[in-house]
Amino acid sequence: QSALTQPASVSGSPGQSITISCTGTNSDVGGYNYVSWYQQHPGKAPKLMIYEVTNRPSGVSDRFSGSKSDNTASLTISGLQAEDEADYYCSSFTSSGCRVFGGGTRLTVL
Amino acid sequence: EVQLAESGGGMVQPGGSLRLSCAASGFTFSNHEMNWVRQAPGEGLEWVSFISGSGYPMYYADSVKGRFTVSRDNAKNSLFLHMTSLRSEDTGFYFCAREDDTAMVAFDLWGQGTLVAVSS
Numbered sequence: 729q730s731a732l733t734q735p736a737s738v739s740g741s742p743g744q745s746i747t748i749s750c751t752g753t754n755s756d757v758g759g760y761n762y763v764s765w766y767q768q769h770p771g772k773a774p775k776l777m778i779y780e781v782t783n784r785p786s787g788v789s790d791r792f793s794g795s796k797s798d799n800t801a802s803l804t805i806s807g808l809q810a811e812d813e814a815d816y817y818c819s820s821f822t823s824s825g826c827r828v829f830g831g832g833t834r835l836t837v838l
Numbered sequence: 839e840v841q842l843a844e845s846g847g848g849m850v851q852p853g854g855s856l857r858l859s860c861a862a863s864g865f866t867f868s869n870h871e872m873n874w875v876r877q878a879p880g881e882g883l884e885w886v887s888f889i890s891g892s893g894y895p896m897y898y899a900d901s902v903k904g905r906f907t908v909s910r911d912n913a914k915n916s917l918f919l920h921m922t923s924l925r926s927e928d929t930g931f932y933f934c935a936r937e938d939d940t941a942m943v944a945f946d947l948w949g950q951g952t953l954v955a956v957s958s
Contacts, residue, residue, distance in 0.1 A: 729900050731882075762943045766883070773933060773951060774875075774883065779944035817883050821943045825888070826897045827873065832882035 732757065732818055732830035739836040745806040748833045750818030751799055756828055758799035762821035765794060765803045769814045777816075778803060805835070813837045840864035840947065842934050847952030854924050854956070860917035860934030860949055868892075868912040871937040873945065874919050876954075878930035886932070887919065902928075924956045 733751040740746040750757065750765075757763055763781045766774035776785055778794035781801060791806045801820075805812055818830040846858040860872070874886040887908040888897040896908050907920045917934050931951035938944040 731884075764943050764945065766945070768883075773948035774935075774945070775948075776944060776946045779938065779941045779946075783941070785944075785946060815882075819883075819885070819943055819945070824897070825895065826899065827885040827888060827943055829875075829883045829885055 729822070729824075729826055729828055732820060732828055734816075734818060734830040734833045736831070737834045737836065739838055740805075740808045741838045742808050742810065744808050745804060746808060746835065747805075748803045748816055748818075748835070750801040750803070750820075750830045752801075752820055752828070753799055755823040756820040757796065757801050757818075759823060760821045761796070763794070763796060763801040764819045765792075765801075766817045766819065767812075767814045768817065774817065808837055810837050842936065842947055842949035844932060844934055844949040844952035847932065847954045849955040849957060850924055851958050852925060852956055855920070855922045856924065856954060858919040858921070858932055858934075858952060858954070860919075862915040862917065862936070865936075865947075867910075867915040869939045872908075872910060872917045873935045873937065874908060874917075875933045875935050875945070875948075876928075876930045877933070877951070878927075881930070884930075889917070921954070924954075926956050929954060929956045 765778040768774040933951045935945040936947040938946045
């Protein structure tokens, strides 16, 4: 059960778009459309932002979108806002039935 | 109100045991698969364990397999994590997380976490 690979940090200016990648294997990300993304602000519980690769829960801004190609999933945030500054984590189902998270990406809004 | 509330954390010596609880309210608990997720101070999220709505099957991260046991009591809307042979690397916040009843690996409801500190 190796953690999915995410960049440690990304940054962007208000109004810009950024993309966070999440790389796994064909036993997790590449094998199933069960990738989700979470936003976590300091001292808070994570919040579900995207599930099943592309779906947004009710109440999540349409500035957040997800995609997947082969073994890499991506989260794109468009029209960056100050409140988007947070840690972001991807998660995937695995062939063993387990779940796995990525190492996390810190987003800085410049 | 729809919520999860963890309890049972605390300080324990290496090799010791602890039992965490997660009380669910505001939804039909038995309809949802549940997970434990932990986060060491200043570190990322680590998935720990899964249990189906019926109580079987259960799955564990390699780092806790053989030491931790997940269970649930649907009649009492409660989830548990029995942790034994605790190590310093088990230190962190432990969150219970609900999976959406129609979408796998969509952790749509989280508790606020309970802190476990393993130290001599």
